[in-house]
Amino acid sequence: MSQTIELAITGMTCDHCVRAITNAVQDVEGVTSAKVDLASNSAKVEGSVIDVQKILEAIEEEGYSATVR
Ligand code: 9UX
Numbered sequence: 001m002s003q004t005i006e007l008a009i010t011g012m013t014c015d016h017c018v019r020a021i022t023n024a025v026q027d028v029e030g031v032t033s034a035k036v037d038l039a040s041n042s043a044k045v046e047g048s049v050i051d052v053q054k055i056l057e058a059i060e061e062e063g064y065s066a067t068v069r
Helices: 015-026 053-059
Strands: 002-012 033-039 042-047 065-068
Touching: 002 053, 015 033, 015 042, 015 053, 053 065
Parallel strands: none
Antiparallel strands: 002 042, 002 065, 033 042
16 A cells, blocks of 8 residues: 655745755655755655655754645
8 A cells, every 4th residue: 555645845946945845855765755845935745555654764863844735
């Protein structure tokens, strides 16, 4: 089973932020795809059996804040 989660992210100001978050989220267990968009301050994460809390924590560890939307 595959699921898609949409996140609202705050704190991104440049492309390096996007890359840091993309890498952090892709390292979370179960995640198969992470698309982070700077202009809309959002991300679309796909995967199987995703632990949303782990994704939010991974983003926070990079210094940003995220919520599910
Ligand atoms: Mo760009 Mo983002 O220089 O925290 S990496 S602002």
